[in-house]
Amino acid sequence: MDAKERFISLYQEHIHRDGSDKLLEYLLHHSDFFTAPASTRFHGSHAQGLVEHCLNVYDCLKDYLARSRSKEVYHMEYNEETIAIVALLHDICKVNCYKESTRNVKVNGAWTQVPYYEFDDQLPYGHGEKSVYIITGFMRLSREEAFAIRYHMGFSGNDDARGVGYSFEHFPLSFALSTADMEATYFLESETV
Structure with a gap:
């Protein structure tokens, strides 16, 4: 089974x-979700990188929430729908934002054109907040789901640290999703690991 399937x-x-x-129909027929990269030059900077990243985050979140400590000490109990929504859709903000282009790089002393992705966001509404905005155009989110998606970048994003801290303290799923996103990005998808 491939990533899209x-x-x-x-x-x-x-x-x-x-x-x-309707949201799935949008992803399938009105977006590049299944062919887009996850970034221009970092993790998943290749075709289908976005869907692969979302699946990696899903797997990491499932593992994190399955830990006995997460359940018994932190009381993190979430239904399968909530887990799937926040993990699979947290980066929906990246749809229709990457354009294929070329750039010049030196290869063995000679300039060569190589393909790369350019970021061209026609709806510059932030990152996590844009994902929440797109999702809620199709279906409702619980407050905890919305906060988890909004702050999934954690302290590595450009957000006010107080907002991130508030989200982590009041909505534990927010911390769990951020942890899963970082694990997927820096361990599963990093080219230096």
Whole structure:
């Protein structure tokens, strides 16, 4: 099963909220979600990098929440729909933002054109907040889901540290999703590991 098939399978198995079918239709037919990179030059900077990243975050979040400490000490108990929504859709803000282009680089002393992705956001509404905005155009999110998606970049984003701290303290799923996102980005998808 490839990344697109796995994403669709998980989505259809776990996400059943009113409007979720319309959101999936949007991803399939009106966006580049399944072909887009996750970034221009860091993690997942290749075709299908975005969907692969979202699946990696899903796997990391499932593992994090399965820990006995997460359940018994932190009381993190979330249903499968919530887990799937926040992990699979946290970076929906990146759809239709990357354009294929070329740039010149020196290869063996000679300038050569190589392909790369340019970031061209036609809806510059932030990062996490843009994901929340897009999702809620199709279906409702709980407050904890919205905060988790909004602050999934944690302290590595450009957010006010007080907002991140508030989110982590009041909505534990926010911390768990941020941890899963960092694990996927820096361990599973890093080219230096």
